[in-house]
Amino acid sequence: MPIWYGGDYNPEQWPRAVWDEDAALMREAGVNLATVGVFSWSRLEPRDGEFDFEWLDVVLGKLHAAGVRADLATATASPPPWLTLRHPEMLPVTASGVRLSTGSRQQYCPSSPVYRRYAARLVQALADRYGSHPALEMWHINNEYGCHVSRCYCDVSAEAFRAWLRARYGTIDGLNDAWGTSFWSQRYSAFEEVFPPRDAPTFKNPAQLLDFDRFTSHELLECFRAEKAILRAATPDVPVTTNFMGLFKPANYWEWAAEMDFVSDDSYPDPADDSAYLHSAMTRDLMRSLAGGKPWVLMEQAPSAVNWRPQNAAKLPGQMRAWSYQAIAREARGIMFFQWRQSVAGAEQFHSGMLPHSGTDTRVWREVKALGAELAELSDVLPSTVAAPSVEVAIVLDWESWWALEQAARPSRLSYAAQISGWYRAFAEAGVRVRFVRAGDDLSPYRVVVAPALFLAADQDLENLDSYARGGGTLVVTFQSGIVDEKLRVRAGGYLGPLQRTLGLWIEEFTPLAGHPAAIAGTVTSTSQTWSEVVRLTGATVESEFTEGPAAGGPAITRNGTAWYVAADLAADGKAALAETLLGRLGLGLPRPAPGVERVTSGSDTYVINHNPAPYVVELDGTDLLTGKPARGLSLPRYGVAIVRAVTP
Template sequence: MTIFYGGDYNPEQWPEATWHEDVTLMQEAGVNLVSVAIFAWSKLEPEPGRFDFGWLDRLLDLLHEHGIGVCLATATAAPPPWLAHQHPESLPVTATGVRLGVGSRQQYSPSSPAYKEAAARLVRAIAERYKGHPALKLWHVNNEYGCHVYESFDEDSAAAFRAWLRARYGTLEALNAAWGTAFWSQLYHHWEEITPPRAAPTFLNPTQQLDWRRFCSDALLALYKMERDILREVTPEVPITTNFIGVHKPIDAWRWAEALDLVANDAYPDPSDPEAPIHAAFASDVMRSLKGGAPWLLMEQAPNQVQWRPRNALKAPGVMRLWSLQALARGARGVMFFQWRQSKAGAEKFHSGMVPHGGTETRTWHEVKALGQELKGLGELLESTLRSDVAVVLDWDTWWALELDAKPSDGVRYLETLYAPYAELWRRNIGVTFVRPDADLSPYKLVVAPNLYLVTDEAAANLESYVRGGGVLVMGFFSGIVDEHDQVRLGGYPAPFRQLLGLRVEEFDALPAGARLSVRLPAGDVSAETWADVIHLEGAEALGTFGAGFYAGGPAVTRHRFGRGVSFYIGTRLAAEGLAWVLAEACREAGVAPVLETPPGVEAVARTRGGARYLALFNHSDETVTVALPERFTALGSGALQEGTLELAARDAVFLRARSATHAQEPAERERSPV
């Protein structure tokens, strides 16, 4: 198989003479796929119903003649000015009633009938025009849904919200019960009385806000499905995707992934962040997990620096290659960039391109060209899979509900809570798969649920069954507090998990910002912050105790044998060294071992292909390191024998194949890429 390599190509920004130079350079760089027409609506349809496809015809023909495939966009991400001029009601409205204007992008309300009608007309015209074109390999629907506008409070959205609520609850009685509208005289007697959670005098109804978050994700998903269905009707043989922007709060990616043929992601870790490699790995593992381990596509990354941060650091020499290969090791089907040629005008003119402003006499171009050639020798990796013994529970309902207002502490942020244990597992080279709380957990030796503030009966029973059957679970504080309607589960916190954890939380203390507690663990005292549970043991044992506060001496970390399994509970936010100790204990209990013991900053990823075994090593440090190899390997690309130890230069990466492995066929159960 061939690894996709290329990026967003915006030829409408350049004279046609430049196109011929572009395709020659693409061939030189090893580019085999480009995304086209993402922001070309105003050029494709200069006025309603009048299409100009001549330039795009010539472009696709030119790309095909030079052996370059096309990921053709539907161009609906940035409506042309004429839509807002003729239909100002299509523009999004903020919670405070401000209608946003044109001159940017994504300026549409997801529930606007005028936008939907215009978008559907454009998508059908593009699909009919290019069905059967030999360059067409993949459809790219819209772009980065929810990046700038993920909600609108206009009247069309209000009507759509009410329709969504009718479908969810059926009756006003059911809605009133779910929303708890007896509180603060909020009982609804007619559907028309219900509005989106617009700006209000004080705290809004939390379940109304939670359902609004669900509705907004579904409203955007409905737009995607509208375009997808047109494309499937006209070109049923062409796979369809859209691009996520990492692990993004407004988009419930579990639900979205079910509608995608191929998961695609835009990854922009900050080069100035020391933990950028961990953040990049985190996003890659989520993308791989969304469709059960199927290959995904790195649709966008920066060849060098971006333009949208307050301070935009360069990628040091080697970093672009290092992070690209890291994505490949963690399941990417291809490595692509935004964008091919760096713009000379517009808001993104200082965002780097594969061909920079300085042209081919630049470090960026030389690195882009070298990576394209290297990827040609790594295609066999696409037939391999990454499996893991550890699952981390990821749930958008919990994310939305946890971060609503009127909570004990606004310092509990879901993504931070999720990332912390992942980072410690990454540092130990322990592979992770992300799962929904109601997923089949039987393949995993260890499950980590950093926070499940909101949990359904089904999910609670699923976790209990997993541990009872012999699994090992690590659960974080403020879990099992509310049901799917954000209503408190009575019977003592955490009501659905008390037997599973062997404890009762009587109350919880929200610590002031910057305050620290000490926790006494067998390995020594560690610090904690943000939160402290007042825990009463009901069968569990205390592994760690608080060293200060009126709960000094009380349990902070517990372990409980339940059925044939074991549960761990962490009743505070432990500092990294404390969290690492608890996870190490859980891994020991579960029999989970790292892929490889490596020096700090060196990442190791294992992949398999039937009888073939691969080891990928990434040195994220600025120093040359020595890695001890467990057996003899062959380096992919060079074919060099590697045994004993391996010298890995700063910001270098290598893919190795075990010499003792066979080239058996890939397991039949592996989910294949549709592309």
């Protein structure tokens, strides 16, 4: 399949005289897909019910003539000023009761029937007019759902929340039981008494907070589903997507991904951070996992600098290309940017574009053009199907655990994303591909499954992990796992629930660390900066123990058959050492890549990406698909890339 290449195109920001130049330069740059109309509602519908499609007709015609396909957006991400002036009740309200104003973007309450009604009317008009347009490649619904307004606390949201709760619990007694409202005299006598968790004197009900997280992800998804239903009825064969945002807390992307014809993602790692490539690699593997064996699209990245950090570093020469190949190595078949032409007005005027303010005699333009030509040639030689890696480690990623773990009034303040990324890094740097899974998934394909801080889990999910370990799979469970069930009820009697028998232990007491790290020695020697606990063994053996800190003399890492437990927040060296230990004992020790060098194998191709300042010499046999040269001995400069295709016996 061809690799889509292009970016967000906003012709409404420019005079018409520029549009012909855009089409010609897109052809020169190898652009074959443009995302059009993301923020154009006020141009498409300048007044209530008065649609102006003439300008978009012209734009799509010019793109089609230039051989550029359209990722046509529904434009519902930013309602026009006339709509919010007429219906201020659709504007979102914060937890403290402040109603947000127009003048930015994403200024709508996701539960608002007014917003949904006007959005549906616009989407229907777009589908009717452009559903059979020869340039239409796909539909792009809304944009970055929840990025700025993931929760609304207005009275409309309150009523929608009550309806969601009625559907979930049936009766008010069912809700009272689930929320434990006997505590602090919170018992409700009717659903009408229930409100969103607005600002309150002190800690809010934890189960209410969790349900509101569930509800708000659901409400955003309902907005997507409503638009998708219109498009599906009008254009059943045209795929639809919306752009994810990597490891994004407010939206449960496992649920969202099931609604996508293909997954797409926006990714903006910091060019000034030498380790940022590891975070971007993780988000690309997350998209690969969410895609479920299908190709996905990197929908947005910056050609160079962004404009929203305190210091906005430009990408160094070759860095944009290297990070693009990170995605292709992980089954992306679309490399897109925000945006095509750098804006001269508006809030993102200093966000880089494929065509910079300074024009075509620039490094950024030359790199954009070169990558477009390279990807066009690569499209013909990359496999059209996703190849299954020979060795993969799975990491359990659970949005509800994320929401629950990071509430207030927890044993210690922990970052769920940091736990996930720390374990990802340990295995990725060991040269192993990582896939993200849910605890209830089929885990049999994986030799190692890691469940970091699975704070909230249903019994059946813990039983699934138990079955995996009893079947011979290597299971690693870390601290703060199996602490509460899906109703946020604590699993008393040593926590862990069904995993107590799996791991051969129970937990007597949490002993979080405050400013004084605990030392660990044994099979893994390391430190723990934030966490220790007192563990009681019922069959497990000790692999490492705490030698300092409040749990000194007690187990820090244990093993019960093939089930491991980590009672410490291991430093990076400790995670790396444990990863090496597990892989070594399984006979899966792979040649460890040099620090700062990615080596990702997909089928018969191995991608080698050098993120180091110093050159790296490729040590693999085969042919480099990018140069046509023998790969072994090829010297890669900083941000150099090789795609080594192994010689078929």
